[in-house]
Amino acid sequence: MLMATIALLSLSQDPALEHPVHLDRTGIEWAFPFKTAQKRAREEGRLLAIKPVAFGTTVTGCW
Amino acid sequence: MLRSGPFTDERVVGLLNELFIPVYFDLSPKSPASDADAKAFVTNLKPELGGSRVPTPPVLFATADGALLGEASNYASEREMLAALRDVLRQNSKYAGPSDGEEKRPRLARARTHHYLGKDKAAIALLSEPRTAHENLFMAQIARRAGDLDKAEKILGELDSNAFADDIAVELGLIAFARGDVKTMRVRLAAHSEEGARAPEARYFLGVSLFHLGQHAEARLAWKELIGKYGEHPFSYRADWAYTQTTDDGPAAAPTSFTTQGPKSLLGRHGYMGRKNPDLARRPG
Numbered sequence: 001m002l003m004a005t006i007a008l009l010s011l012s013q014d015p016a017l018e019h020p021v022h023l024d025r026t027g028i029e030w031a032f033p034f035k036t037a038q039k040r041a042r043e044e045g046r047l048l049a050i051k052p053v054a055f056g057t058t059v060t061g062c063w
Numbered sequence: 064m065l066r067s068g069p070f071t072d073e074r075v076v077g078l079l080n081e082l083f084i085p086v087y088f089d090l091s092p093k094s095p096a097s098d099a100d101a102k103a104f105v106t107n108l109k110p111e112l113g114g115s116r117v118p119t120p121p122v123l124f125a126t127a128d129g130a131l132l133g134e135a136s137n138y139a140s141e142r143e144m145l146a147a148l149r150d151v152l153r154q155n156s157k158y159a160g161p162s163d164g165e166e167k168r169p170r171l172a173r174a175r176t177h178h179y180l181g182k183d184k185a186a187i188a189l190l191s192e193p194r195t196a197h198e199n200l201f202m203a204q205i206a207r208r209a210g211d212l213d214k215a216e217k218i219l220g221e222l223d224s225n226a227f228a229d230d231i232a233v234e235l236g237l238i239a240f241a242r243g244d245v246k247t248m249r250v251r252l253a254a255h256s257e258e259g260a261r262a263p264e265a266r267y268f269l270g271v272s273l274f275h276l277g278q279h280a281e282a283r284l285a286w287k288e289l290i291g292k293y294g295e296h297p298f299s300y301r302a303d304w305a306y307t308q309t310t311d312d313g314p315a316a317a318p319t320s321f322t323t324q325g326p327k328s329l330l331g332r333h334g335y336m337g338r339k340n341p342d343l344a345r346r347p348g
Contacts, residue, residue, distance in 0.1 A: 026300070
């Protein structure tokens with residue numbers, strides 16, 4: 001029980017699991033959080049392609 | 064709008080995944096997609112995105128160290144987005160090198176990357192004969208996108224018509240669309256099976272053919288059924304866009320500015336998703 005609680009707490013703290021862009025089905029492999037994306041861009045020698053949204057993404061992924 | 068248009072193009076998606084690190088976030092600190100680090104980075108690149116009322120942000124192409132190398136409008140067409148991605152890689156080629164393990168990838172995957180970059184000669188050279196059937200199908204797609212429709216049709220005619228029936232149906236439908244022959248387009252696309260892998264694409268373009276044949280209500284029904292059946296899916300996004308831009312009597316009056324007020328689309332999007340859906344704006348024949 002304790003293990004399950006710890007696991008659930010860990011899950012809820014993982015931003016990747018709560019990010020609305022997870023609903024996106026374009027096939028684009030969005031990287032987040034930004035710091036991770038920036039680190040990958042440095043390590044892999046790639047450019048960032050950043051899509052900022054300005055009107056409030058909802059939990060249903062509306063954007 | 065990007066998700067309804069260029070982000071449904073396999074070449075755009077392929078380039079973003081293979082040669083960029085794509086990042087999405089919301090500028091609003093209240094959004095579940097907010098990211099303070101991303102916002103600080105972006106407002107350093109474009110200070111006008113730092114206020115409470117900002118213009119619709121473009122897609123920004125930047126180095127990890129904060130050099131802005133290019134951008135593409137939020138309302139870019141597939142063609143414009145593809146050109147922007149290719150341009151920024153061409154002008155900054157040190158970021159366009161092959162990934163580790165490139166030589167271990169199947170040659171079809173490598174050929175696709177060349178095609179996404181607009182290097183069709185390199186793609187074709189990589190796929191020297193003998194080719195597999197899937198490689199030949201890809202060769203037909205390259206020819207279609209290059210406008211060599213006769214060649215595309217010839218290659219498709221040499222494929223196994225049973226094993227590749229659905230691919231042939233979609234490809235011939237798209238070739239007919241490129242020729243402006245929407246009657247043939249409708250017939251070809253209607254031949255795609257209900258459950259085949261490209262069924263959403265076939266249904267979307269079947270709706271487009273019906274729209275151009277003046278069967279607006281039938282077109283909208285096809286798009287609505289597609290969205291109902293497949294939900295969040297690249298061709299549902301395109302169908303959603305098409306649906307919002309039409310009525311049962313034809314094209315809808317287009318909104319002239321973005322608003323979060325008013326009715327939402329079938330997928331729950333805000334109503335304004337770009338000015339022109341190129342599939343509907345295209346004049347067949």
